[in-house]
Amino acid sequence: MSNLLKEKLGYDKTFDCVQCGYCLPACPTYETMEKETHSPRGRINLVKMVAEGKASVEDMREPIEKCLGCMACTTVCPTNVQYGAILEGAKQVLDEEKPRRLVEDFFFQTFFPSSKWMDALGNATWAYQKSGLQKISQRFGLTKKAPLPIHEFEAALPPMPAPKKRRGRADRYIRKRPSVAKVGFFQGCVMDSVFFETNQNTVELLLRSGAEVVFPEGQTCCGALHAHTGKVDASIELAKQNIEAFEQEGFDYIVNNAGGCGARLIEYHHLFEEGTEWHNRAVRFVECVKDISEVLVQLDGLVFEKTMDRTVTYQPSCHLQNVQKVTSEPLALLQKIPGLELRELDRPDFCCGSAGVYNIVNYEDAMDILDVKMQDVCGVDPDSVVTSNPGCLLQMKLGIEREGVSGKIDSVHLVDLLLEADPQPK
Ligand code: SF4
Ligand code: SF4
Incomplete structure (x- = not known):
């Protein structure tokens, strides 16, 4: 060989x-x-x-x-x-x-890296939900005819914000008072499209913590999905684009709220040969990359006073826990909410089966893994499953549907739950 x-x-x-x-x-x-x-x-x-x-x-x-x-x-x-x-x-x-496939090439080379395509996805999903087409499609099982099991996932999608609201977002959130930190926000591709509200809630928590927040122009997809499917060269190009985008200003933190994206971002320096200019630039970038939970704990600028009468369990994102090694911070934040009861899963380390696009391309296998996870979740009997990654969030929603417990258990991103608890600046 x-x-x-x-x-x-x-x-x-x-x-x-x-x-x-x-x-x-x-x-x-x-x-x-x-x-x-x-x-x-x-x-x-x-x-x-x-x-x-x-x-x-x-x-x-x-x-x-x-x-x-x-x-x-x-x-x-x-x-x-x-x-x-x-x-x-x-x-x-x-x-x-593998023989080249035009559809796959389109998704990886054009769709994910483009904010315009991501906007179009968000707008189209909003129109699909708002127009009643989703209800008709679900009633007559139209999406079941799609080649991939998208009908399972489209039913689990959160309500999309109107295009006007998405367009109205500022790219810079400055405080009237001096800020405690300058944050460059990594918005993600799918995250900013499908989970736009969670991104906005992340900004709000950072502002209440005393930080200012900037969405640097030119940022793109982190490249995790490309790397997971072997498209290493394409993922390196995306890494360079992100490093350049975040170099435009000096940031104390480069914050993301998706475990899978963060795991890719913190490994950018491994993509370049040591001693090269790109390696040095990647090292500087990686030093600033943090998950939102780490930054909220480090800034320690929030006080939780409102009581929340809810039982939750935390399903860690594998990439947040095993690659970024962020384990205690999400739990520490949940423990700050008065009245919230935190019940630990028997096997929190066991993957939920989401894993990027794994649950789409290996649907049956992913469902077998999800069923193991759901047994654990149902044994704990929470009101909510808290996650820290969009893929895990959708997968848990799907698991809840499959178990027939959707009226009893819901799934929520950590950030959304924290903001619902309405913390105030210290
Ligand atoms: S068998 Fe598994 S745990 Fe043991 S050395 Fe190999 S990879 Fe590591
Ligand atoms: S599925 Fe198994 S082999 Fe693959 S990363 Fe997870 S633990 Fe390792």
Whole structure:
């Protein structure tokens, strides 16, 4: 096998795996699919065999494409195997071997990186919901005829704000009094379209905490979806565009509210060779990247006085927890709300099955994983499941529907719940 293929597959890194199997109980796909090839250890072995020419690239396609990328395996691995790099390399090799598909290319090259297309998505969804078309479509099962299971997800979408409201958003929120921090807000692609209100609520919490907030012009999709599907070159171009956008002004924090996006942003420096100019610029960018929960805890500018009579459980985003290592901050914020009862899940570390576009392209497998998660949720019996990532939020809404408990349990983004508690500046 060529050295280039070995390098792309992270062959050297596969030797760090000592085959101990400690990662197996942590892996959702090993649990639900019950195959060694669908475990972290099995996948690493397969990649090694492909690099050595003992297996073909196609042999690793299914096991690799069925990996959630949740990184739960990395948190328990005693030898600190760089599984993320091995997985990304394998996905890149698989993507290069795949025949090009025009629809897929359109989504990754044109749709996600474009704020105009994201606006169009938000406006079209608003019109679909507002015009009554959604009700008709659901009544007659029209979306069930779509090639992908979008009917499940469109039913879980939140109500879209009117286009006028979206257009009316400022790109700079300055305080009358001196601010305690200058925040560059990473708005995301889907997040700013489908979860526009959550972005606005994030801004409001930052303002009440004493910060000023700027939406830098020229920012784009973080590139996580591209990286998850092996489009590494495209994800590097998006990283450069974001670094340039946030370099226009000096920021104390670059804040995001989506665990999956944040995990990509904090790894931008790994995309460039050490010592290069882009690597140095990426390091400066990454130093400022924070999840909203970290910044709210660090600024400590909010006081929660309103009592909220609600029982909640927290479903951590895998990428927030396992990649960004943000674990205690969301819980610390929830614990500040008077009256709120926080019940811990039995297995909070177990992925919900959302994982970027995994639940769309591997629908059946994602639902098996979601069913395990929902058993845990129902056992805890909360009023709300709190999440910190848009994909997890939609997945939990879907799980709640599947379990038939939608009148009893709801799902909410951490930011939306915090603002509902109406905290005031200290
Ligand atoms: S825990 Fe780490 S070293 Fe052990 S089998 Fe899993 S990946 Fe390999
Ligand atoms: S990333 Fe998640 S699904 Fe993939 S091997 Fe690791 S634990 Fe299993």
